[in-house]
Amino acid sequence: MRIGIDIMGGDFAPDVVVKGAVESLPHLSAGHRIVLIGDKDAALRILAKENADPAHFDFVHTTEVIQMGDNPYKSFSKLSDSSIVVGFKLLKTKQIDVFGSAGNTGAMMVGAMTVIKALKGVIRPTIAALIPRSEGKYSLVLDVGLNPDAKPDVLYQYGIFGKVYAENVLNYQNPRVALLNIGSEPEKGSLVVKAAYELMENNKDFNFFGNVEGSDFFKESLPEVIVTDGFVGNILLKQAEAFYSLVKSRNIEDPFFEQFNFEHVGGTPVLGIDGNVLIAHGISRELAIKNLILQSVNVVNANLPEKFAALFNEEK
Amino acid sequence: MRIGIDIMGGDFAPDVVVKGAVESLPHLSAGHRIVLIGDKDAALRILAKENADPAHFDFVHTTEVIQMGDNPYKSFSKLSDSSIVVGFKLLKTKQIDVFGSAGNTGAMMVGAMTVIKALKGVIRPTIAALIPRSEGKYSLVLDVGLNPDAKPDVLYQYGIFGKVYAENVLNYQNPRVALLNIGSEPEKGSLVVKAAYELMENNKDFNFFGNVEGSDFFKESLPEVIVTDGFVGNILLKQAEAFYSLVKSRNIEDPFFEQFNFEHVGGTPVLGIDGNVLIAHGISRELAIKNLILQSVNVVNANLPEKFAALFNEEK
Numbered sequence: 001m002r003i004g005i006d007i008m009g010g011d012f013a014p015d016v017v018v019k020g021a022v023e024s025l026p027h028l029s030a031g032h033r034i035v036l037i038g039d040k041d042a043a044l045r046i047l048a049k050e051n052a053d054p055a056h057f058d059f060v061h062t063t064e065v066i067q068m069g070d071n072p073y074k075s076f077s078k079l080s081d082s083s084i085v086v087g088f089k090l091l092k093t094k095q096i097d098v099f100g101s102a103g104n105t106g107a108m109m110v111g112a113m114t115v116i117k118a119l120k121g122v123i124r125p126t127i128a129a130l131i132p133r134s135e136g137k138y139s140l141v142l143d144v145g146l147n148p149d150a151k152p153d154v155l156y157q158y159g160i161f162g163k164v165y166a167e168n169v170l171n172y173q174n175p176r177v178a179l180l181n182i183g184s185e186p187e188k189g190s191l192v193v194k195a196a197y198e199l200m201e202n203n204k205d206f207n208f209f210g211n212v213e214g215s216d217f218f219k220e221s222l223p224e225v226i227v228t229d230g231f232v233g234n235i236l237l238k239q240a241e242a243f244y245s246l247v248k249s250r251n252i253e254d255p256f257f258e259q260f261n262f263e264h265v266g267g268t269p270v271l272g273i274d275g276n277v278l279i280a281h282g283i284s285r286e287l288a289i290k291n292l293i294l295q296s297v298n299v300v301n302a303n304l305p306e307k308f309a310a311l312f313n314e315e316k
Numbered sequence: 317m318r319i320g321i322d323i324m325g326g327d328f329a330p331d332v333v334v335k336g337a338v339e340s341l342p343h344l345s346a347g348h349r350i351v352l353i354g355d356k357d358a359a360l361r362i363l364a365k366e367n368a369d370p371a372h373f374d375f376v377h378t379t380e381v382i383q384m385g386d387n388p389y390k391s392f393s394k395l396s397d398s399s400i401v402v403g404f405k406l407l408k409t410k411q412i413d414v415f416g417s418a419g420n421t422g423a424m425m426v427g428a429m430t431v432i433k434a435l436k437g438v439i440r441p442t443i444a445a446l447i448p449r450s451e452g453k454y455s456l457v458l459d460v461g462l463n464p465d466a467k468p469d470v471l472y473q474y475g476i477f478g479k480v481y482a483e484n485v486l487n488y489q490n491p492r493v494a495l496l497n498i499g500s501e502p503e504k505g506s507l508v509v510k511a512a513y514e515l516m517e518n519n520k521d522f523n524f525f526g527n528v529e530g531s532d533f534f535k536e537s538l539p540e541v542i543v544t545d546g547f548v549g550n551i552l553l554k555q556a557e558a559f560y561s562l563v564k565s566r567n568i569e570d571p572f573f574e575q576f577n578f579e580h581v582g583g584t585p586v587l588g589i590d591g592n593v594l595i596a597h598g599i600s601r602e603l604a605i606k607n608l609i610l611q612s613v614n615v616v617n618a619n620l621p622e623k624f625a626a627l628f629n630e631e632k
Contacts, residue, residue: 148505243559254568
């Protein structure tokens with residue numbers, strides 16, 4: 001397995017990215033190779049400083065960088081020797097099995113949608129995030145920002161993505177898929193959510209739990225998968241992050257709240273495309289990069305694009 | 317000023333409602349009369365137990381009760397001598413200046429919309445809630461559940477409601493009105509929110525701040541008024557309540573988090589109707605009822621329906 005990591009992406013690149021890769025090494029199997037994509041000289045310098053043997057890594061040297069504030073589309077088409085563009089080329093040509101970056105999120109999405117592309121039958125790919133619901137347990141929330149105007153059939157497909165991810169990456173058996181709503185009754189909610197409920201009720205693709213509300217969060221009983229549009233999911237996730245910041249700013253030390261720290265999770269998978277792409281937070285430090293790499297292994301092993309392709313072709 | 321309180325509404329009625337009314341007395345002025353609406357015998361029994369002089373109160377005896385789980389429309393039309401129906405009659409005929417209840421929320425909304433009715437020019441009335449942003453400071457979020465499919469012109473009117481409420485009830489000078497979105501840039505978000513941004517930009521009715529995100533919550537810098545549709549606002553508010561429950565369940569004592577306790581606020585005002593209606597949480601205890609009554613005084617003094625009527629007539 002070849003794990004491609006953009007060492008130029010993120011607020012603290014390349015140092016923390018290379019260091020995070022070094023920290024992940026003890027947890028990887030013999031067959032796992034990390035491919036460091038970016039300025040090779042910089043990578044070698046950081047490895048030397050860390051007393052890490054460069055032989056543990058493969059390198060793909062690039063000469064350009066898409067900066068965090070760059071226009072995603074313009075920079076992606078202009079900076080063809082940037083670590084992000086090269087990373088997507090390597091993924092497309094199967095020279096790497098997964099590509100992860102803490103760099104420009106928009107440029108990562110451009111690569112995911114235009115180079116790797118949506119799988120046949122997928123209306124809209126999505127991005128997912130984990131929210132803690134008890135010690136060591138998480139629920140997968142999707143979408144968290146890609147499609148603010150998701151239609152009922154799109155929400156239905158999110159249910160399938162979520163079920164497959166929860167089963168194969170998070171190892172939850174027969175995960176329950178819930179619809180985020182403003183009441184538990186089927187007749188509650190927006191027009192789109194009411195229509196999505198009708199599609200999901202009695203469906204055969206996943207174990208539909210029914211509606212959950214904002215008040216059901218952080219409880220162990222929360223279903224394993226929460227489906228919502230990218231507008232609501234993004235606001236929900238960011239409010240949870242704001243809550244974590246608040247807890248930290250009040251100097252409260254509590255292991256449960258540490259689960260809100262995104263660094264323990266890794267990155268956000270892009271689901272429904274024909275390849276494995278993980279997007280990490282721009283403020284990722286070593287721990288987040290290490291977990292991004294370990295998560296990559298689970299994602300590759302789950303064979304998500306193949307599983308999705310089989311499911312969505314069946315549907316058509 | 318006559319403050320009508322439904323003593324039969326809420327999970328702990330009538331005891332905690334009458335007790336809360338007693339607790340509010342020391343904080344009211346001489347000209348403020350509380351009108352206890354419901355079973356007068358029960359009220360007198362509770363007052364006797366509390367050693368409170370019934371002469372402090374007016375009473376309107378009712379013989380029926382709309383239960384918490386009753387169908388709002390059916391019960392409102394059938395139970396004409398219930399405390400909620402009678403309360404709305406008293407408000408409509410100006411025998412009370414404000415009506416508050418911790419009872420069946422749906423029935424309260426039926427009364428607000430069918431007896432008191434929307435003001436001329438108001439597309440959709442709304443309900444608002446307070447979310448803490450620093451010690452002693454709150455932001456008003458609206459809508460928090462009434463209109464899950466609010467259109468851009470409805471969101472615009474929320475901006476006006478919010479500005480007037482924040483200025484006249486919360487006493488914030490020139491409050492900033494923000495649009496809740498998934499990015500700070502104007503071109504971000506759902507179709508509805510992008511259109512609402514265009515309406516709000518350069519408007520003359522309120523001080524438009526621009527977009528805020530979920531990550532901006534709980535910070536002192538958060539604008540005083542946050543506009544969103546009832547779907548997003550409801551989920552946001554309930555997630556904030558879930559945080560508070562989580563903090564309590566972890567036995568964390570911190571004054572900031574106590575501000576999340578709805579009991580300190582009182583009720584949820586219904587804005588855009590031709591009268592003053594406050595809806596309290598079903599699980600309200602004495603403290604919440606006391607604050608509901610104190611909030612009622614501020615709401616009546618603010619003359620919101622008159623102010624809204626003037627503003628919305630101007631607009632037409």
